[in-house]
Amino acid sequence: MAYEGLISEEEKVELVGKIASVIDKENLSSNVLGKNEVKIAVEKILALQRHQPEVCLEVEVISAFDIPKYKYDETQKRFVSAPNRKTLFSTAEEKSLLYRERYLLILQRLRRNSIFAPPPLWASTRRSYHKLLTVDSLSSIMCASGAEDQNLVVLFGMLSQLEEGKFYLEDLTGHVLLDFTEAKVTAGLFVENSMALVQGLYAEGLLRVQVLGSPPTESKELSRDVLKSANFFGGTFVHDYFVMDELGKKEADNETAMIVCLSDVWLDKPEVLEKLNELLRGYEPLLPEAFIFMGNFSRGPQSAHSFFELRVTDLFKKLAGVLAQYKQLVMRSKFIFVPGPQDPGPGHVLPRPPLPDVLTKPLKDLLKHNAVFATNPCRVRYGTQEIVVFREDLIAKLKRNSVLTPSADEGPLHFHMVKTLMEQSHLSPLPLHASPIYWWFDHALRLYPLPDTLILGDQYAHFTVEYEGVSCFNPGSFLSSGFHFMVYWLAARKPELRYQAE
Missing domain, CATH: 3.60.21.60 (Purple Acid Phosphatase; chain A, domain 2)
Known part of the structure; x- marks a missing residue:
């Protein structure tokens, strides 16, 4: 070939790595990588090499009101950009959308987690996983007499107090009454309107909670890889x-x-x-x-x-x-x-x-x-x-509004607070009245x-x-x-x- 030997094997590997990095950050319209996509990536690399921008370190402060807004589209299974708005006034509908967006943001994260995601069909080994059920699917559960293990379920939703002193787990399909009498609480602070994973026994419209936990986090590297250039x-x-x-x-x-x-x-x-x-x-x-x-x-x-x-x-x-x-x-x-x-x-x-x-x-x-x-x-x-x-003053507020208090053996109070913020993906996962x-x-x-x-x-x-x-x-x-x-x-x-x- 005419170009044989122009670049070393090390340079080839580095170039392929750069091309892959550029392509990986793009929002491609298809999962199939074609010649045109590779060509565009190479042209970007060459342009940057010719006109390398001056890189300088500086502290940039970003206002909360200037942060881009993205909503998760359940149909497209991806985040879409929402219009910017400067006014502080909102409609009543936007209050309900607030909780919907919090729920969907964490749900899309859970669907990638190996604990809840089924292994691909082509996987050489089959691993176990927990199937996340929705509230409306509970009505289809039919248990044989005495076979209590058959109605052991795992659900994800928002903790809601729909009646005074009674807590429910609520998702986009409905709500179910919770019984915390025998619940084991994992590390973290659980407050009204926070998102939770619940494992328990379901019968006759009541979910007897065995384990109450927070949705596991996702590494920032994986999240950024999924979000690409957003x-x-x-x-x-x-x-x-x-x-x-x-x-x-x-x-x-x-x-x-x-x-x-x-x-x-x-x-x-x-x-x-x-x-x-x-x-x-x-x-x-x-x-x-x-x-x-x-x-x-x-x-x-x-x-x-x-x-x-x-x-x-x-x-x-x-x-x-x-x-x-x-x-x-x-x-x-x-x-x-x-x-x-x-x-x-x-x-x-x-x-x-x-x-x-x-x-x-x-x-x-x-x-x-x-x-x-x-x-x-x-x-x-x-x-x-x-x-x-x-x-x-988050620690005092979270402790004061907690539905259930975690064991002191799980760690100091500030650890529970940090864990809660990370797993809720939110700085203030408190009810709006608090x-x-x-x-x-x-x-x-x-x-x-x-x-x-x-x-x-x-x-x-x-x-x-x-x-x-x-x-x-x-x-x-x-x-x-x-x-x-x-x-x-x-x-x-x-x-x-x-x-x-x-």
Whole structure:
């Protein structure tokens, strides 16, 4: 052949890998790979080699209201893009669609799980699996007298309290009454309106629960592979082979890159401003990529008086005065401010808009483009990493609203909380009366695909949990914890607890 020997075997293998990577990210109309698809992939690779974009690492903050919305289409068996909308007002229908979309999102994930997916017909060995039934299929179950094992069933649905004190499992086909008398509860926190797997004995319209469990998670790698080029996270999204590879290399090389995280930064406490001054002085030579300051920004509860206090006493102006002493940090580091549940703003509905401009003007004037007043929750993209930031007292709310309490032997309370969020694929899997949400923007609280890192601001004591490849940590309240905070090392993807000694 004329081209024989032009490239080595190693280069051939690398080229085939690049072609496969490009094709794998495309939404192909058919499962059959043809010459035209390969040709397009090669042309993209050659174009990128000729015009390699400049790759730089930077911290990008994404508003909850700018996150792309996708709905799962049960007919097409895939996610489809929904129209963007800026208004917060929703119709009554969208409230019911909120739960439907949560249900379908997890169901499509379960159908791929080896626990519930039947083996393919061509598989050499037959493995066992659990068949997921729907509520309407229960009526067809006919059990022979005394053969109780024949009505052992596994269902997936939403825990609903349709009558006072009575819980049901509800799916798209109907609902069935649950009896928790002999139920064994697996790790996690189960609340009303959360999704659950139930194994039990069904007879005469009653499901006697034997095991209550959460739907197992799916790795972020598998989810992203299934979703292809769909941008679920938001912001600047690149799935190009060369760009991602280059970003990954730059992340690994920048070993000192860090994000400093503090929660409950009470600016009305003089000792907090004093310790912030010391903290900034210590980190000025290191120049972190970003500082994340989570509310509440004053000790008192939200009210007209608290808004007046923040404005009149110029607490953010005092913080600006502290920051102004550290010119290198002001020029080089990003300062991200995430409002807490008690900060001034439009009520307690999630996602929460940024702090009002009337309060934050002194910081904006000082920090210019390095001041980011974010929504709660918000998302942060750094290179190839996807980071979710959420300020909410979740542990107390989940415990208070739990249907059944897990055994203490299963792990500490914060572990149950993290496990619940990951398996529910949602930051706030609580009933709407306990945690109100703008119905149309419920997707902004999704944890699907799983992020690389989850930063929580909770009044609970500081903790770190690694779960299913996600690094989750909580710095705790800055003052109440004795001035503890967290440093997240971006290259190693590891959090580290620090404290500002008294």
